[in-house]
Amino acid sequence: MSQRALRTGWLTLMALSLISTVISLWSFPDGWQALAGTAILILAWLKARVILGRYLGLDSAPFWARGFGIALGLFCVLLLGLYLAPLMF
Template structure:
């Protein structure tokens, strides 16, 4: 068994709380969106990738910031609506 540190600050590492993790996730998804625009890929694939990343960010915001993680039915409903909206937007883009 490892010995405990004599410094209380380093005795136990805590994970960041849910809002901090959500913020870091949103930051990473935003960086991924920005990096996706630099890649030499067809515009339709680029638009689809950006929409998928936007849906992931929307889900994080709904689950953590609006606290719908505690209400799975509402989270699922909002996810279905935003996914349908993204599909309509992508279909209109392709036309």
């Protein structure tokens, strides 16, 4: 793996972490807290995709990347459902 790809992946992870930190520290009104939590979960999903693609080399293995992407997506949808469930009842 090239140094440029590693550096790009690291910078992407730092930017996504900074954005999620800013969102988590921001004081949102009551109606917007669910949206903020959803945004943080989406950013965590993006960070997991970067780690899988760049650092574990799944960018060069599309079959495995698709499989891990589906599993990760289903897991994130489950987490999102568990996070939003108390708001619906």
